[in-house]
Amino acid sequence: MSELKTQELTINMGPQHPSTHGVLRIELLTDGEVCMRAIPHIGYLHRCFEKHAENVDYMGVMPFVDRMDYVASMNNDIAYAMAVEKLLGVEVPKRAEFIRVVMAELNRIASHLLAIGTYGLDVGTFTPFMWAFRDREFILDIFEMASGARLLYNYLWIGGVWMDVTPGIEEKIKEFGDYFGPRIDELDTILSYNQIFINRTKNVGIIPLETAINYGLTGPNLRGSGKKWDLRKNEPYSIYPELEFDVPIGTGEMGAVGDCWDRYMVRVREMRESLKLVKQALKQMPAGPFRAKMQRVRPAPGEAYFKTENPRGELGFYIVSDGSIKPYRVKGKSPCFTSISCLDEICQGAMIADVVAIIGSLDIVLGEVDR
Amino acid sequence: MKKYFLDIYRGMRSILKGMILTLIVAFRPKATIQYPFVKRELPTRTRGRLYCNIDDCIGCKLCAVACPVDCIYITANKRGPEEEIPLTSPESGAKQRKFHLPQFDIDFTLCCWCSLCTVVCPTDCLYMTKEYEFSVANQQDLIWQFGEGQKPGPKQKIEPPHLKSVK
Ligand code: SF4
Ligand code: SF4
Ligand code: SF4
Numbered sequence: 001m002s003e004l005k006t007q008e009l010t011i012n013m014g015p016q017h018p019s020t021h022g023v024l025r026i027e028l029l030t031d032g033e034v035c036m037r038a039i040p041h042i043g044y045l046h047r048c049f050e051k052h053a054e055n056v057d058y059m060g061v062m063p064f065v066d067r068m069d070y071v072a073s074m075n076n077d078i079a080y081a082m083a084v085e086k087l088l089g090v091e092v093p094k095r096a097e098f099i100r101v102v103m104a105e106l107n108r109i110a111s112h113l114l115a116i117g118t119y120g121l122d123v124g125t126f127t128p129f130m131w132a133f134r135d136r137e138f139i140l141d142i143f144e145m146a147s148g149a150r151l152l153y154n155y156l157w158i159g160g161v162w163m164d165v166t167p168g169i170e171e172k173i174k175e176f177g178d179y180f181g182p183r184i185d186e187l188d189t190i191l192s193y194n195q196i197f198i199n200r201t202k203n204v205g206i207i208p209l210e211t212a213i214n215y216g217l218t219g220p221n222l223r224g225s226g227k228k229w230d231l232r233k234n235e236p237y238s239i240y241p242e243l244e245f246d247v248p249i250g251t252g253e254m255g256a257v258g259d260c261w262d263r264y265m266v267r268v269r270e271m272r273e274s275l276k277l278v279k280q281a282l283k284q285m286p287a288g289p290f291r292a293k294m295q296r297v298r299p300a301p302g303e304a305y306f307k308t309e310n311p312r313g314e315l316g317f318y319i320v321s322d323g324s325i326k327p328y329r330v331k332g333k334s335p336c337f338t339s340i341s342c343l344d345e346i347c348q349g350a351m352i353a354d355v356v357a358i359i360g361s362l363d364i365v366l367g368e369v370d371r
Numbered sequence: 372m373k374k375y376f377l378d379i380y381r382g383m384r385s386i387l388k389g390m391i392l393t394l395i396v397a398f399r400p401k402a403t404i405q406y407p408f409v410k411r412e413l414p415t416r417t418r419g420r421l422y423c424n425i426d427d428c429i430g431c432k433l434c435a436v437a438c439p440v441d442c443i444y445i446t447a448n449k450r451g452p453e454e455e456i457p458l459t460s461p462e463s464g465a466k467q468r469k470f471h472l473p474q475f476d477i478d479f480t481l482c483c484w485c486s487l488c489t490v491v492c493p494t495d496c497l498y499m500t501k502e503y504e505f506s507v508a509n510q511q512d513l514i515w516q517f518g519e520g521q522k523p524g525p526k527q528k529i530e531p532p533h534l535k536s537v538k
Contacts, residue, residue, distance in 0.1 A: 147416065190392055
């Protein structure tokens with residue numbers, strides 16, 4: 001008997017699919033339940049960030065930068081602020097650097113909590129999602145005390161921070177430090193080391209190290225594949241060299257190196273490291289001014305590129321100045337954009353249900369992919 | 372075959388562990404509040420709806436320039452040479468108010484609550500209140516007027532006089 005001919009079927013996943021984490025459309029070429037190709041179509045959340053940035057002054061770009069990766073605004077701000085500072089050549093006061101690092105690391109925890117919680121949701125468990133949001137709420141309260149906003153902070157300014165931290169916030173952050181450690185253990189019990197979750201995510205969506213490097217993946221996605229590469233360690237900026245922390249990598253404990261579980265676990269372990277960083281930075285925070293003395297931002301003609309370690313990878317800003325109060329060109333290098341580029345390759349041969357697990361493990365934020 | 376049963380056993384154990392933990396968490400204090408009935412206490416720096424105390428505004432338009440989305444509309448007419456120049460309140464520095472301000476509108480449909488306008492204001496007359504519940508049925512009601520002689524609130528429609536006479 002000749003082999004049964006099956007027809008390939010093209011289906012659209014998204015743009016309004018809850019597990020695509022925003023508005024992403026994936027064109028799936030399926031053969032039965034197996035996915036042959038997965039072609040991401042992006043651009044549904046395009047807001048012309050780069051063009052906007054050419055039409056407002058340097059300070060006015062900050063609110064738009066906030067809205068790129070809207071779950072890690074503080075980390076975006078730090079990248080943009082440091083790029084402009086590099087262009088200007090200003091020195092940021094020590095206290096401001098410490099406040100920045102505390103805020104950025106707290107935001108990293110908040111962002112990873114969101115990634116972990118929604119990942120649990122993607123593979124079918126609801127409780128960790130609620131727990132993650134409960135703990136994230138704590139961090140958002142801290143940010144609200146400092147900046148007045150809960151999601152889009154505009155708090156880290158060029159040359160320092162907007163205002164000094166509110167009195168009482170240090171106690172609140174300390175309280176969070178004590179509160180959150182045991183919560184990660186709980187998260188481990190209910191999700192990370194849950195056998196059902198492990199079986200669901202191990203050996204799924206394996207990204208070999210070579211593929212990861214070829215596609216230019218950064219952040220937890222690259223570290224999940226076993227490469228110890230973290231800009232905070234490898235190209236240190238701000239006060240990171242003075243602080244002590246480890247860079248967790250994927251080791252293939254449960255399955256192969258670079259599978260979904262490894263990427264997930266890197267995020268969980270990074271939260272512990274971030275917590276360490278927050279505690280250290282808070283302890284060492286010096287007194288002093290919180291913003292450098294400066295006039296209206298007007299850099300001399302020139303260009304600068306600065307990259308930082310975002311929760312999702314390497315975020316860089318390339319800024320060209322023509323000597324006016326508005327940037328001539330601002331280009332954002334987004335880690336999510338590179339992450340999503342390898343989707344097609346790792347989805348080939350996976351089940352349709354696994355595509356959901358793979359997207360979740362890449363932890364993309366469409367606001368940053370499309371900008 | 373052995374792996375099959377081992378997986379079942381491990382799965383059951385994970386569920387049991389998770390359930391015990393959930394039970395413990397269920398008896399902790401609640402993290403949620405019943406929102407419309409109970410409201411959170413907001414910190415001092417909360418960014419809510421903007422408010423402009425027009426009696427202290429000197430019409431410098433710094434706020435409108437700083438705004439990244441250009442949603443503050445100001446019309447400032449210079450006072451005549453004979454006119455007396457009033458001062459702002461002493462707390463804001465008793466600055467000269469050289470302009471009539473017939474229009475000071477803020478379009479809250481565009482505003483992104485970045486607070487860049489409030490920090491540049493030399494008299495601190497533009498600030499953010501703690502009010503955050505201002506959804507309206509009509510988009511037009513989100514454009515607020517703060518101009519001189521106007522009641523702060525949604526912009527009133529001004530009926531052009533010539534249309535009145537036609538009616
Ligand atoms: S808060 Fe920002 S967007 Fe809103 S009016 Fe002020 S400067 Fe403009
Ligand atoms: S809700 Fe927030 S992120 Fe969304 S468009 Fe409005 S300001 Fe931007
Ligand atoms: S910056 Fe202040 S004083 Fe100047 S126009 Fe705006 S509200 Fe008035």
